[in-house]
Amino acid sequence: MDLVLIRHPEVAVEAGVCYGHTDVPLQSDASASAHALTPRMKALGVPVCVDGWYTSPLTRCMSLAQALAADVHIDMHVDARLTELDFGAWEGRKWDTIDRALIDAWAADIEHAAPHGGESLAQFTTRVVAWFDETCVERQSAQHVHVIAHAGVVRVLAAHLLGLARDDTLQWPLDFCAIAWFRRVRGRWLLVRWNA
Template sequence: MKALNVPACVDGWHASPLVRCASLARVLSADAHIDARLSEMHFGAWEGRAWDSIDRGLIDAWAGDIEHARPHGGESLAQFAQRVVAWFEAKCVGRGAVHVVAHAGVMRVLAAHLLGISYESALQWSIDFGGIVWFRCVRGEWVLVRWNA
């Protein structure tokens, strides 16, 4: 972690159970904590499909109420955020450094929660594949130290 200039890991590595995250976390720590709450948003019938293969009317319906609509049958943004924030509250509040290997949606939802902005706004933030996001709690307030480092 020295090469990345991030704090020493006090409370372990946490990861989504999806292979691309869990396998990296296990390389970084033999006792990585794998947690389904760190999975990307579930898109139901749209899972794994290209956007242009989905009926435009369904996409528009979803975009019209991105927080609560679920025309795909999977999770709404609100449900997804509730799952991710529940993980954060259970595993991170009051603990030392926690490292997470997860998906862009998870990091965007955490950013919105920690910074007090709308989930919809944070969905627009770009995260590179392999990008590092770092938050720090300073005097009880969360600050964004790095985004896409």
């Protein structure tokens, strides 16, 4: 089984703004991103998507999934569990305007703290892994699962699949429209590509 995760394209948000759960527009047309992504996936040898694109309901993911699904006339599956982490009161604020003590408290217990009033990393991970279990573990017929997702979703799934600490994978670079490709071989998940 292959799990192909693609981060959404660049968003039209000022640099340094926290926009996790907030629905923000893309910087440019999703169709252009889809047309650039398709030949790149072919060049990398990414398996063909046959079961439809899975996506977060947020515009920055869903618009790319719609464009990709339309290109090959396949379904799109929208699932709220694939939405980015909810940063609560920090949503829409510049990171440098948030009380440093609150950010430090969050960093001191990144797994369980939620000083912003949104989700903790543990709550977010539980939600994302529930999607993964239902889609990739319980469905025996799935061969290739393709997802348009947020950076946080891709990183926590990487930690889950590879058995790594989440606070480590949160630091991994992940560009807009980057591909993270995982393959299950004899019951074990392997990383085929990261940030490709």
